[in-house]
Amino acid sequence: MKFHELLIRHGRVIGLGFALTFLSSFGQTFFISLSGPNIRDAFGLTNGTFGSIYSVATLSSGLLMIWVGSMIDRVNIRLYATIAFIGIACAALSLSFAPNLLVLGLSLFGLRLFGQGMLSHAGVMSTARLHEGIRGRALGVAALGFPAGEATLPGVALLLIAGFGWTGTWRIAALILVAALCIGWLLGFLLRRKDPDLQGGTHLKASSAPGPSWLEIVKDWRFLALVPTMIGYPAIMTAYFFHQRFIAEVKGWSLELLASSITTFALVSVVVAMSAGSFVDRFGAVRLSHFYLAGMTAASICLATLEHPFLPLLFFGLIGLTSGCTNVVIAAVLAELFGTTHLGKIRAIAGAMMVVASAATPGAIGLLIDAGVSLESIVLGFAAYMIVAAGVTFVLPNPRAK
Numbered sequence: 560m561k562f563h564e565l566l567i568r569h570g571r572v573i574g575l576g577f578a579l580t581f582l583s584s585f586g587q588t589f590f591i592s593l594s595g596p597n598i599r600d601a602f603g604l605t606n607g608t609f610g611s612i613y614s615v616a617t618l619s620s621g622l623l624m625i626w627v628g629s630m631i632d633r634v635n636i637r638l639y640a641t642i643a644f645i646g647i648a649c650a651a652l653s654l655s656f657a658p659n660l661l662v663l664g665l666s667l668f669g670l671r672l673f674g675q676g677m678l679s680h681a682g683v684m685s686t687a688r689l690h691e692g693i694r695g696r697a698l699g700v701a702a703l704g705f706p707a708g709e710a711t712l713p714g715v716a717l718l719l720i721a722g723f724g725w726t727g728t729w730r731i732a733a734l735i736l737v738a739a740l741c742i743g744w745l746l747g748f749l750l751r752r753k754d755p756d757l758q759g760g761t762h763l764k765a766s767s768a769p770g771p772s773w774l775e776i777v778k779d780w781r782f783l784a785l786v787p788t789m790i791g792y793p794a795i796m797t798a799y800f801f802h803q804r805f806i807a808e809v810k811g812w813s814l815e816l817l818a819s820s821i822t823t824f825a826l827v828s829v830v831v832a833m834s835a836g837s838f839v840d841r842f843g844a845v846r847l848s849h850f851y852l853a854g855m856t857a858a859s860i861c862l863a864t865l866e867h868p869f870l871p872l873l874f875f876g877l878i879g880l881t882s883g884c885t886n887v888v889i890a891a892v893l894a895e896l897f898g899t900t901h902l903g904k905i906r907a908i909a910g911a912m913m914v915v916a917s918a919a920t921p922g923a924i925g926l927l928i929d930a931g932v933s934l935e936s937i938v939l940g941f942a943a944y945m946i947v948a949a950g951v952t953f954v955l956p957n958p959r960a961k
Contacts, residue, residue: 572685575743576701579640579682580886582739584708585732586647586674588797591667593716597725602660612664614918620672621914625773627672628680628907632900637747640681644740646673648733655729679705680903680910687890687906688899695844695891699836702886703829706879710825771901773908781896782905784955787948789909790916791852792885795859795941796878801921802928806862809934812871824875824882831883844891845957851888852945854880859942863935895958 584590591613599609631639650669657663682704686697719728776782799806807817838847858877861870890906897905927937 572689573697573700575636575640576682576685576697577704577707578739578743579678579685580701580704581708582644582736583674583678583682583704584712585651585736586670586672586676586678587708588675589709589800590712590716591670593713594720594725594728597720598663601725602663610921612660613667614922616664616667617671617675617918618915620668620676621911621918623672624676624680624907624914625911626907627677628910629901629904631680631684631903631907636681636685637744640678640743641740643673643677643681644736644743647678648736648740650674651729651733651736655726655733676910676914680907683886683890684903684906687894687902693840694894695839695841695887696833696836698839698887698890699832699834702832702883705886706825706828706832706883709828710822771904773904776905776908781955782909784951785848785892785896785909786912787944787951788848788852789889790913791945791948792855792881793913794916794920795855795945796882797917798920798924798941799878802924805928806934807871810862810866810870816871820871820875823872824879827876827879828883831880832887835884835887839887839891843957844888844895845952845955847884847888848892848952848955849949851884852881852949854878854884856942856945856949859938859945863938863942892955896955 595609598604602609604612646669650666650673653662653669654666657666682701683698686701687694689697716728719731723731803817806812807814812820835847835851854877858874858881861877862874865873867873889909890902893905893909894902924937928934
């Protein structure tokens, strides 16, 4: 099926996936961190205290996603997404009115669970259940919502913070989420009347059966072989972004160049996400899993060995190569290896592991930095880990090869 035919036939499902992944930005670290200094000032928190509260909220939401994420196999995705929209809108509103640290922590937990967890999960799952041959490209388009949010929302948020304050910005975010939910339901009603036989991931209920237990999934050797690569990207990526100001200081990068480099990262991610989908459909996701960490591996080696003035552009551009592949390749690999019947539960467990890994590395790397370990040693350690993790994936069976 050609690309334009894919969009004509499955455009509604793909469009829903894009919208959900884009709007999950309100629960992603890059967006929440824009209010970080204001939140610390408002509550009198140090960087360490605020980081600890955020880590606990992230870990708790990630672990809960093991159960919450599996529910998507037994309910309509529209209902699942509606609950997520209501939850993240309430969390955004709660954050803007938070009177104490308890409400602050619960608000951050809600943003992470309903936004970074449920909305992104629903966005990927809405297209991951499409059949082989089109799944990769559909996932590629739907996953564009992630870099689109990273490229557009920070600038808008900073303008809103300057004009309305951080509390006003989160109240506006809540209104945007409620408006998006209402528009989504209206469009769904109109399109369903126009095409009552519409087929796609939004209408699929994979199974009424509970499927394999989480213990059976994590004991499956195929899943275990995929774990090192699955957690490698979010763990290392979070470490790089969390400590980006430290890296910039060590390397002598200006803040303007750093900001331009992050924009480059987002643009590269967009282009690669489109290409990755086509490659998944052509060669299979298992085969791509051997190589999708190559961009971040090269970025780590360059950061450790080069001192060029434009190194940050190269560094973040190479990370963008891996970022653009991640959501496409991981979801497609899980679908190829385990099928789509209980894909929601399996991806939820994988996502929980990725969240836990991403929550652990900022603190762990901070301790290494405090202990005097050089930046070069840390990033070369990252590169070595990713090479080993990629090597492990070669034991995976390739269903497409048959």
